[in-house]
Amino acid sequence: MRFLGKGTVVFDEKPSIKSFAAVVGKKEGEGPYGKCFDAVEEDAYFGQKTWEKAESENLRRSVQLALEKGSFEEKDIDFSISGDLLNQCISSGYALRGLDIPFFGVYGACSTMAESLVLGSVITGGGAAKNILCSTSSHFCSAEKQFRTPLEYGGQRTPNAQWTVTGSGALVVGEGSAPPYVEAVTCGRIVDLGVTDIGNMGAAMAPAFVDTVKRHLETLGREAQYYDLILSGDLGIIGKSLAKELFAKEGIDIGDKYDDCGAMIFDKETQDTHAGGSGCGCAASILCGHILPEMKKGNLRRVLFAATGALMSPTATFQGESIPSISHAVSLEA
């Protein structure tokens, strides 16, 4: 493991992503990637009594599946790293309390899947663990309730609104000799260009994404073309187009290598999600349900996964604050 500066670490012995799983809700199951996910739950409550418990149950299931698919028992996992959007990260705390695994809680908003994978890779890459469980979740109903209005209110969605994904992803990263590998990581810095419109998170987060990708490419001396795919977390359709503009301004030729999990997960024409998907579970379920399986099959060789998060809260917004954003990048190789 070598530290190159500017948040970037490259691995000589590349951590292996040994197991992964994604569990999503009904709407996500009806989207373009519906068949990729390990499980689709028709019941928005996941058999629970509240939206928060539903989200936590969703996360618990993808964690369980990731362990099972890799034939891991609790004792095989050295650390668990997880976080989510709910106040005090209760989806993760309650989902993982049943496991006898040392736990690091993280908060990176929708960048959480990338943040936990960056941390997990650095910890195992440094020799402090053999296997680390990384996971995150989001739920449309718990997010609407907490960040916008209760569903019963029937609030009108603006055209630039994104739809929080009901979904979760979990993976085990550690010492191993089978692809996909984590080849390098870049930890993002907080970027805040003064966007205050919480209905337009893509615009707030796009600069953080471009900042992290730029530093990643510069530090490693790479062109964007090095990757088969550069993937942002959940900028959505508007944020994706802004990111393309910002890349052009920075002189980075992103070509046709770039896509966004938020723009991918729902069908633009038929699913009425306006600017696309969002939430920790968006990038997590696309990574664990689609990207990692495609890498395992050999259909993708080099992917830069850079989930994006907005670090604001409703309270900060009510106080007139702008939206600080962050993006962490993981270079995956098969």
Next chain:
Amino acid sequence: MRFLGKGTVVFDEKPSIKSFAAVVGKKEGEGPYGKCFDAVEEDAYFGQKTWEKAESENLRRSVQLALEKGSFEEKDIDFSISGDLLNQCISSGYALRGLDIPFFGVYGACSTMAESLVLGSVITGGGAAKNILCSTSSHFCSAEKQFRTPLEYGGQRTPNAQWTVTGSGALVVGEGSAPPYVEAVTCGRIVDLGVTDIGNMGAAMAPAFVDTVKRHLETLGREAQYYDLILSGDLGIIGKSLAKELFAKEGIDIGDKYDDCGAMIFDKETQDTHAGGSGCGCAASILCGHILPEMKKGNLRRVLFAATGALMSPTATFQGESIPSISHAVSLEA
């Protein structure tokens, strides 16, 4: 760096705590450790317009001081790790957005100072960074507003209630040859014995503290007497006495080596804080304002710092959930 299992890592090349600072509010400045802190702010608003911004400004100041005291510029710091109790960790996000330093957000409730120091030590111990900034904060008024009732309501405090500390701590850990050092760390697991009384956080968190200390001692083959001081984060006066009972039940002879930051920070007789202090800033300000300076002076040689956190939210409590807790331990050596 060697991984010993059960969340414990020991360092052959011990990370050094190179700089530290603590900034607190007026009441904390009037307490038994008032003279230890780097700065005491008389204005509860810290010159800001809201309690949340006050907390964030407090954190910004201790971070700034920790950098200045160690003669660090932003470019010298490879990563920053921070989190707090506010929804979506906005104290940290807004305090640190002005720094050009790659950022990992964490959520460990009141265990955050220990969690960030465990992670920082493991990252620098593995060679992925030279200098890492770890910090956290809490504020009495932002915490009361978010977790209990608005101050204006004038709610009656129960005898077992704790008083959230207005304070923050920041430190730089990294490669270095001057004490105090981080000698070993133990990442805690989530422990939930079913306590549902949010007025009695000490009772909820004490089992997590004892669990982590027990695993730490067992894994390293040590007796409690190895340490000059074993310090819990913010169990308060009631939680401290419960922890002593639990140690006795586990057959661990804690002797007179044990104290608690929450029981220490306020004067029991004169400051009317009932069961003592709490909040991320409690353990952080005692660590950075008192423990680390005492170690530097040679008055303490071996300290096990084990901050404790309750991972619940008001929403989870309203839904009848119990309080999952966690404690991370850092073995400090001078």
